[in-house]
Amino acid sequence: MRRTHLFRNFRQCFVYRRKSSLRLWEQDINTEIKLNIEKQWSNVVRRSAPNNGMKPYYVLPMFPYPSGNLHMGHVRVYSISDTIARFEQLNGRYSIHPIGWDAFGLPAENAAIERNIPPSQWTKSNINSMKNQLEKLGFNFDWKREISTCDPGYYKWTQFIFLKLFEKGLAYQSKAQVNWDPVDMTVLADEQVDDLGCSWRSGVKVEKKYLTQWFIKTTKFAKALYDGLDSDELENWKDIINLQKHWIGECDGVVVTFKLEVNGEMKTFDVWTSEPYKFIHGDFLIINSSHPLIQDLKSHGRSTLVCLNPVSNCELPVYVVDDFNYPEGRNVYIGCSQIDSEDKKAAQLLNIPVSRQQLKIDIERENSQAVEMALKKNVGGHFVSSKLKDWLISRQRYWGTPIPIIHCKTCGTVPVPYEDLPVELPEIQSSAGIQTLEKLEHWKKCICPKCQSSATRETDTMDTFVDSSWYYYRFLDPNNKLMPFSKEQVVDHMPVDIYVGGKEHAVLHLYYARFMSYFLHSLGWTPTKEPFKKLVVQGMVMGQSYKLKSSGKYIPPDRVEKVGKEYIEKNTGEAVITQWEKMSKSKYNGENPERLLATYGCDTTRLLILADVPPATPRRWSDATLPGVLNWQHRLWMTMREFLNHRNNVPEVNTLTPEEYNKHEYKIWDSRNYLIATTTYHFKHTQKLSVGISRLQSLTSVLRNKVPPEVITKSKEYEKALAVLIIMLAPVTPHFCSELWAGLQSAPHRLTESSNMIDWGKGVLEQTWPKVDGADRCELKLKSSDLLSLTHEKAVQMMLNQESVKKRLTTEIHKTKFELISTMIIDDFGKGVASGLHMIS
Incomplete structure (x- = not known):
């Protein structure tokens, strides 16, 4: 016994010499000691735990745009995800906690233009800087999975997925009235324009233009995406479900793609109606003059426009009418005067000739038949709200994923062969005068892969939301050279167990990511439709700002003085308004994480950002x-x-x-x-x-x-x-x-x-996360309101009724006499419940 004891002590001493404390306990803790502690343990803290066959737990924080410096929003989101990942690791799970860079886009390109350097150079420098800052904060990211969307090794597969969308008829080019940002010189999706008609990036009023653009037909999956929000697979989505449903809209109508001859060319356009039977029996179409097809007509008159209804295979007259109550978000209406009395009245008011004969049909049966016919003919038939539009992805800027399409005078629109991917961005030595690929003639010229004649490349690049719509899959298989990812690599890891990110991305990014996941699932590539099981949506970090009452001009805090309950500018005595706002350099209300790291250390910084306020609540940052x-x-x-x-x-x-x-x-x-x-x-x-x-x-x-x-x-x-x-x-x-x-x-x-x-x-x-001493435990979902009336006896009975507990009791009773021990603890509502119960809702 003594020799064993001595050997054990010797072994422990050996461990302590390798991983011993600094033994500074007699000194009061201060910043110097904290920084020395972080230096001492940094390698241990950032060391990835081995898999060892443990069940995986996928913790995904939204990856950052590499601006060059972390802000407190970054510190908050990654402190949350790192804490959850480490918690799950202590609970016997293999935590997957990846990081990468959402690296394309306007900010990087504009910053590079200001400095007259290539965007790639600016972006790479920023990534290196931010990676260093993330490491200083002690976040345990799996850097072996690191990806960057501007890396050809990544955007090759974004292009690959685009071609799959194109093959399925879900990526298409069409002329549309678009939002044009006159500062950033590019098109914006409707979602990127605020309620005041201003750009989400530059802040200027957008202009309306008619341009031929690339779209992804997200509307085809609208009903599935809407219904999927009611899935039991989604946990803790709370109000995000309502935000998503509001964005998609109630899918109470059907879209069918019609054809119209415009200047000698056959063009397609979508017609929406909440009464699908009209695709069989409709007798006229009304279209607003703002519609792109009407804008393209050299001349038009009410008696000369005729379109083809692909469901009934009949021609319908088209009338251009501006003063009409179109469905929300639409500028085309299909009428059926022989069945719908309101349509007949509208036709008479607009002097549209219609038949006097009235038809009586089984509307419900005809609605189903019309949808079935449209789906069978592959001309539409999918349910969608009237207001939801397809995803406009064209951007007229250089720094983005090139759209892998070739335009040939003979063959028309030709997809780049898969074996020729990636279509790489051309290298440039400076950004002077370069804002679009259209200006790079040497890059545009190419050979048509079909007929081998001279052709040109598509010069639009993709919206960065396309890059970020599927990155969570690539994290699981980052080195795959044959496919974007293999199903074998993602099958045990999807959906993402917990997704952490800002509420400002809870509509657009989440909608696009859900669409992409549904599409990839339709190809058989993924095990589930929904990409994210649980959401942690964190509120913004707010800073206190000060602005002059007279002009609204923001001023730095060091120019402000508090007198009684009022704030004034020190030099002039002018009244100052103070308020909490999103941190911004222009508002002088930001906090530099580097200052916190130098002054308090990374652990204190993480503790500061996580304490006091739950993740979903906006964080008012103050030294108080x-x-x-x-x-x-x-x-x-x-x-x-x-x-x-x-x-x-x-x-x-x-x-x-x-x-x-x-x-x-x-x-x-x-x-x-x-x-x-x-x-x-x-x-x-x-x-x-x-x-x-x-x-x-x-x-x-x-x-x-x-x-x-x-x-x-x-x-x-x-x-x-x-x-x-x-x-x-x-x-x-x-x-x-x-x-x-x-x-x-x-x-x-x-x-x-x-x-x-x-x-x-x-x-x-x-170590292993601690557990409560006592009897067998089980987990039950309870409404918080039920806790107020939950008695000790009822709690124990609920536990005993669980199948998992019954099985354990049956096994134990055969072995020995079972004695139920239940210890009373006080829950957050002040009532007693049995320790055998674990409240989870």
Whole structure:
């Protein structure tokens, strides 16, 4: 026994020499010590855990645009995702936590033009800078999966997917009235123009133009995307479901593609109606003069326009009418005067000749028949709302994914052969005068792959939302040279378990990503339609801004003085308005993460951004939140100092009676179990990390609130509670907790043996997330309102009725007498529930 004990001590000492604490417990914690701790543990904290056959857990934060510098929004989203990834790792999951760069787009191109350098050079420099900052923050990203959308190795597969869309008739070119940004000199999708008609990027009023553009027929999947929002597979989407439904709109109508001869060419256009039977029996069409086809006509008259209805295979007269109540978002209407009395009235008012004969039909049966006929003829038939438009993806700028299409005078529109991908952007030495591929004649010229005659390349590039609509699949198979990804690589990892990102992307990006996932699933490439199981949508980080009341001009905080309850400009005494707004350089209300890292260290910065406010709530950033976090770290540091001091100086005489000692032990035991349960609940189910952190602060208070030295020295419960506190805080402050854990490991007279809960031979990031002591546990979904009337007996009965518990009880009863132990704990609503129950909603 003695030799074994000595060997064990020797082995532990060897471990401590390799991963020992700095042993600075007698000093008060300060920034210098924190920075030294982070330097000491940085390699351990950023080390990816091996798979070891564990079940994967895919934590996906939205990847950043490489602007060159992190802002507090980045710090918040990646602190959230990193904490969740580390939490799942401690719970026995293999966390996949990738990062990459949404690297194409206008900001990079405009910045490069200002500096007269290639956008690629500017973007690469920014990526290097931001990657360095992310590493400083200690985020444990899987850098082996790193991707960049401007890398030809990535956008080759964006082009590949585009060609698949083209093959299926879902990518098409059409003339349309578009939103033209006169500053950025490019087209914007309707979604990129605000309610005031201004560009989301430049902020200027957009102009209306008629241009031939590329579209993706997202409307074909509208009904499926709408209905998918009611799927049980989606967790915690909350109001995002309503945002998505509002955007898609109720799919109460059907679209069919008609044909119209324009200047000797047959053109196609979409007709929407909420009454599909009109595609069989309709007798006239009304079209607004703003329609692109009408704009293209050299001359038009009401008696000369005729279109082909592909469902009935009949010709219909077309009348150009502006003063008509068209369906929302549409400028074409199909009328059926022989069945719809309102259509007959409209025709008479517009002097449209119609038949006097009235038809009586089974409208419901004819509606179904019309849809079936359209689908069979492949001319439409998909349900969609009247307001939803197809996705306009053409951008008239250089810095984007080239659209892999060739235009030939003989063959028309020809897709680039798959084997010729990627169609790479031409290299440029400077950005002077280069805003579009149209100006690069040497790049435009090519050979038609069909007839081998001279042709030209498509010069529009794709909207960056196309690049980001499928990146979550590439992360799972980043080195695939044959396909965008293989189904075998994604089948066990999709849908993404938890997707973390800003609410500002909860409509457009999420809609496009869902569409792309549905499309790829239709090809048989993916195991599920929905790409994201659970969402954590974080609010913006807001800064306090100041502006002159007279002019509205923003001024820096150092020019503002508070007098009583009012704010004035120091030099002039002029009244100043203060408000909380999204952080911006122009508003002088930003916070530089580099300052926080240098002043407080990365763990404190992460703790600052996560504490006090749940992820979904906008975060009002202020230094006023600093004292609470700094004081808590100080208290944790003192707790470890006092623990080590007491363990090194064990009192020879007991000063507490057994009853007093047991009372302290029970209080610590009870608090530990309750706070493990509630912290776990918020880390695992609600993702209200701030509430979980507050529970850990409560456990710290328990360990510091009048606990006698004798308990600190001799209590196994105190030691265990301190250990689980450090383990549960480790996902938030991994460096700081690695140091605390190393101190705990070095303590003499350790009372707790290594077990499933604690392994003293491993670091804190290799531990197992603590569990509540007690009986068998199960998870039940309960409405929060039901908790108010939930009794102890009812809670236990609900647990016993679960099949998983019944099976375990049956097995145990055959072995030995089963005794149900249920310990009362107090939940957040102040009512008692059994510890065998785990509230998850």
